[in-house]
Amino acid sequence: MSWDDSDNDKNKKDPWSGRKKEQQTPPDLDELVRSLQDKFGGLFGGGGSKGTASKKSPSGPSGANIGILIGLAALIWMASGIYIVDEGNRGVILRFGKYHETTLPGPHWRFPRPIDSAMIINVDQQRFIEIGYRSGANQQASSGVRKEALMLTEDENIIDVRLAVQYKVKSAQDYIFNVRAPEVTLKQSAESALRSVIGKNKMDFVLTEGRSEVVAKVEAKLQAMLDDYETGLIVSSVNLVEAQPPEEVQGAFSDAIRAREDEQRFINESQAYSNEIIPKARGAASRIVQEAQAYEERVKAEAAGDASRFDQLLVQYEVAPEVTRKRLYLETMEDVLGNSKKVIMDVKGGNNVMYLPIDKLMESSATKPAVTPNRFITPPEKSTPTNTGRDTSYRDSGRGR
Numbered sequence: 102m103s104w105d106d107s108d109n110d111k112n113k114k115d116p117w118s119g120r121k122k123e124q125q126t127p128p129d130l131d132e133l134v135r136s137l138q139d140k141f142g143g144l145f146g147g148g149g150s151k152g153t154a155s156k157k158s159p160s161g162p163s164g165a166n167i168g169i170l171i172g173l174a175a176l177i178w179m180a181s182g183i184y185i186v187d188e189g190n191r192g193v194i195l196r197f198g199k200y201h202e203t204t205l206p207g208p209h210w211r212f213p214r215p216i217d218s219a220m221i222i223n224v225d226q227q228r229f230i231e232i233g234y235r236s237g238a239n240q241q242a243s244s245g246v247r248k249e250a251l252m253l254t255e256d257e258n259i260i261d262v263r264l265a266v267q268y269k270v271k272s273a274q275d276y277i278f279n280v281r282a283p284e285v286t287l288k289q290s291a292e293s294a295l296r297s298v299i300g301k302n303k304m305d306f307v308l309t310e311g312r313s314e315v316v317a318k319v320e321a322k323l324q325a326m327l328d329d330y331e332t333g334l335i336v337s338s339v340n341l342v343e344a345q346p347p348e349e350v351q352g353a354f355s356d357a358i359r360a361r362e363d364e365q366r367f368i369n370e371s372q373a374y375s376n377e378i379i380p381k382a383r384g385a386a387s388r389i390v391q392e393a394q395a396y397e398e399r400v401k402a403e404a405a406g407d408a409s410r411f412d413q414l415l416v417q418y419e420v421a422p423e424v425t426r427k428r429l430y431l432e433t434m435e436d437v438l439g440n441s442k443k444v445i446m447d448v449k450g451g452n453n454v455m456y457l458p459i460d461k462l463m464e465s466s467a468t469k470p471a472v473t474p475n476r477f478i479t480p481p482e483k484s485t486p487t488n489t490g491r492d493t494s495y496r497d498s499g500r501g502r
Contacts, residue, residue: 184208189224224270228269258303270333299315
């Protein structure tokens with residue numbers, strides 16, 4: 102039996118394998134491209150088939166499809182103009198590259214590109230710059246940082262000053278258009294203002310009590326310069342981080358500071374001693390003056406009293422001279438014997454001398470209520486008439502005891 106290898110009967114099976122005979126051919130690339138062209142042509146109103154002329158579609162459906170596509174593209178283009186400005190930001194709208202308006206936070210619409218373009222600027226963000234130092238690990242790496250920090254004072258001394266400036270954007274329009282590099286301008290202006298203020302003050306003033314005044318002057322001068330340049334920036338705060346002599350003279354300057362502190366301490370101690378001793382001296386002088394015045398008044402009063410008493414005594418003496426003379430004698434003896442603790446009496450015409458221990462008698466009279474008669478006292482009746490004055494003075498002395 103012969104094989105029929107023709108393609109007329111494709112369902113004939115291979116007697117050996119029992120499988121259906123199939124022919125596999127690669128796809129035709131030209132046919133694939135032609136089918137794609139037919140599909141796109143049908144979309145825009147034209148079409149065709151394989152090698153045969155197809156019937157043309159009417160022009161109405163083709164124009165409608167083109168209008169839909171144009172409208173869809175226009176809608177997408179218009180929707181691309183919607184933008185949102187977050188809180189704390191400002192939107193700057195440029196129309197053909199020129200400033201048009203500034204928008205506040207919220208949703209907005211602008212003409213899409215290439216007509217309008219929007220730039221979002223954060224006006225609430227706190228920005229800062231550093232002069233004379235850099236925060237971070239490489240703060241000592243650049244030699245330019247040290248050149249920024251070294252400044253000349255009025256008394257021709259060099260100090261190392263480090264300044265930190267915090268600022269914000271005040272006007273988004275000025276910030277974008279007026280200055281090419283606002284941060285660089287701000288830094289150069291801050292350094293210029295700082296050097297101007299430091300150059301008008303002495304080193305001791307800058308390093309000690311003048312730090313707050315220097316900061317205030319730098320902030321005012323810096324803000325004035327930024328306003329003149331119309332940078333659109335506003336200075337929030339200026340902080341003088343550090344102000345000290347250069348490292349090469351740090352030791353000598355520390356010695357000078359210690360000497361100045363010792364001088365001030367000595368001045369304070371001497372002032373304290375002066376404040377302590379002067380009031381005491383003034384008080385002592387015032388007390389001496391007051392005592393002298395009191396003594397003067399007392400002496401004057403005693404002299405006036407003595408003079409008055411003498412005048413009164415003179416009147417009595419003129420009336421009874423003998424009685425007055427005897428009374429003066431008795432009063433004098435009373436004053437003398439009243440201050441004496443021992444009395445020795447000698448009786449005229451007699452050999453016995455009487456000793457009166459007045460101090461013992463006073464002690465005994467203080468301890469005993471009853472007074473014991475003294476055996477040394479001579480009875481008054483045995484004394485002679487010539488010794489009447491002596492006996493009377495003795496009695497007066499005993500009475501005084």
